[in-house]
Amino acid sequence: MPAPTSSLARFARQVRAGKTATPKGAVRLGVDLGTGNIVLAAVDAGNRPVGGAWTRSTVVRDGVVVDWAGAVRAVGRLRDDLARRLGVTFREAAVAIPPGIDAGTAKVFTNVLEACGLEAAEVVDEPVAAATALGVADGVVIDVGHGTTGVSVLRDGAVVRSVDEATGGHHMTLVLSGGLRLDYEEAESLKRDPAEEGLVIGLIRPTLEKMATIAARATADQADLPVYLVGGSSSFAQAPSIFEAVLGRPVSRPDEPLFPTPLGTAMRRNRD
Numbered sequence: 396m397p398a399p400t401s402s403l404a405r406f407a408r409q410v411r412a413g414k415t416a417t418p419k420g421a422v423r424l425g426v427d428l429g430t431g432n433i434v435l436a437a438v439d440a441g442n443r444p445v446g447g448a449w450t451r452s453t454v455v456r457d458g459v460v461v462d463w464a465g466a467v468r469a470v471g472r473l474r475d476d477l478a479r480r481l482g483v484t485f486r487e488a489a490v491a492i493p494p495g496i497d498a499g500t501a502k503v504f505t506n507v508l509e510a511c512g513l514e515a516a517e518v519v520d521e522p523v524a525a526a527t528a529l530g531v532a533d534g535v536v537i538d539v540g541h542g543t544t545g546v547s548v549l550r551d552g553a554v555v556r557s558v559d560e561a562t563g564g565h566h567m568t569l570v571l572s573g574g575l576r577l578d579y580e581e582a583e584s585l586k587r588d589p590a591e592e593g594l595v596i597g598l599i600r601p602t603l604e605k606m607a608t609i610a611a612r613a614t615a616d617q618a619d620l621p622v623y624l625v626g627g628s629s630s631f632a633q634a635p636s637i638f639e640a641v642l643g644r645p646v647s648r649p650d651e652p653l654f655p656t657p658l659g660t661a662m663r664r665n666r667d
Contacts, residue, residue: 399530405446405453406436407651415446422481423435423516424488424638425661426470428504429623429625430455431541431564433466434490435473437481442662446481447613448473449657454457456542458559463510471511489517491524491660494547494557520554521656522547525625528659529649537610537638538656539626539647541565544606546613548620552664562606563627567599574598580666591598596633603634607641614642620644627653 409415420440427434432450450473454466459573480487488508492501505515522536522545532552540543541564548556563588574580575598585591586599614622622644624635629652638646649655 399528402444403444403528403649403651403654403658405661406447407654409444410434410436410447410449410654411547412440413448413480415477416443418481418483419443420503420537422483423661423663424474424485424487424513425491425519425657425659426478426488426508426513427491427521427525427657428452428455428466428470429627429656430508430543432653433469433473434652434654435470435477435639436657436661437477438658438661438663444658444661445572446477447654447657448477456465458496458543459500460507463503466507467469467510469605470507471565472515474511481605485513487514488491489519489660490515491519491521491656493556493559494520494522494545516597520547520556522554523544523552523664524551524625524657524659525655526552526659527664528655529623529625531621533624534620535614535622537606537622537626537629538650539563539606539624539634540631543608545628546610546664548614548617550620556613556617558609560609562602562609563626566579566627567602570599570602571595576605592631596631599631600633600637603631603637603642607638610638611642618644624648625652625655643659 428431454462545559
C-alpha cells in the first residue's frame with residue numbers, strides 16, 4: 396500500500412482538479428456524507444486513490460440525514476460523474492457513518508446508497524475511516540466537522556470510546572456572523588477565505604479552544620496514544636497549536652484534513 400501522506404495528497408489533488416488515475420484491478424467506491432460536504436473516493440485493488448468527487452451540501456445535520464432526497468440526488472450525480480471519468484460502473488460502495496449512532500440512523504445512510512442503485516459493501520465508522528487513510532491503528536482521532544466535534548479512541552484499529560458534541564464549523568460561522576454583523580453566507584465565505592484567516596482566527600479561537608476542551612475531557616486517561624486532528628473545520632493554520640495548548644500534548648494534522656475520512660472509507664481494510 397502506498398504511504399498514507401502521499402496517498403492523501405494525491406487524492407486531494409484528484410478531487411480538487413477533477414483528475415483521475417488509471418486503476419490497477421477492481422475499483423472500490425467510498426461515500427462520505429458530511430455536514431458541510433459530500434465526498435466520494437475511489438481506490439484501486441492496491442488501495443491507491445484513482446479519483447474523487449465532492450460538493451458542498453447541507454443534507455446531514457448533527458450526524459443525521461435531514462434531506463434524504465437531496466442526499467440521493469447529490470450522491471447519484473457525483474457517482475455518475477466519477478464513473479464516467481474512470482470508465483467504470485459502480486454497483487456497490489462503502490459508506491462512512493458518525494460513531495455511536497443507532498442502527499436506525501445508520502440505516503438511513505445505507506438507504507441513500509440503495510436509492511442510488513448501490514449495494515452497501517461496508518459501513519465504516521468515520522474515525523476508523525480516517526485512521527485507515529492515515530495508517531493509524533492506535534490513536535486519538537479528533538474530527539472537527541461542520542456540525543460537531545467527534546473524539547474517538549482507537550486501539551488495534553477499533554473504536555473503544557467515542558464522544559460527539561455539537562460544536563463545529565457551523566458554530567464558528569455563527570460567531571463570525573454575530574461578531575462582524577454579517578449574514579450567515581457572508582460569514583461562511585469569510586471563514587473559508589485564506590486571506591482573512593488572521594481576522595477569523597482571532598474571533599473563533601474560543602470556539603476552537605472549546606473543541607479542544609471536549610477532546611481533553613474525552614482523552615484524559617489516554618496519554619499513551621498519539622493525537623490526530625482531521626476534518627475540514629480544522630484547516631486553519633493555528634488549529635493544531637491551539638489544540639496542543641489545551642491538550643498539553645503534540646497534535647498531528649495532515650495537510651489535507653478534509654479528505655482522510657472519504658479516502659479511508661473507500662480503502663479496503665485487512666479483513667476485506
